[in-house]
Amino acid sequence: MGEAIGISGLSTYTARHSFASVLKRSGVNIAYISGSLGHSDLKTTENYLASFEKEERVKNAKFLTNFGD
DSSP states (O other), rough: OOOTTTOTTOOOOHHHHHHHHHHHHTTTHHHHHHHHHHHHSSEEEEEEHHHHHHHHHHHHHHHHHOOOO
């Protein structure tokens, strides 16, 4: 799919991650996100989205420690 529109390295993981992240950051209800991802348990979606937040914190911490770069 990605190659057809000129995006290399696009995986289903990346697409789902981006989809869920954009919805969450846009304030979309977690129940809607959960249903859209096909999760049967809201807790699964909460854990899935929490992992993104941790990744984001780690990435941002790297910016703060790269003063001279």
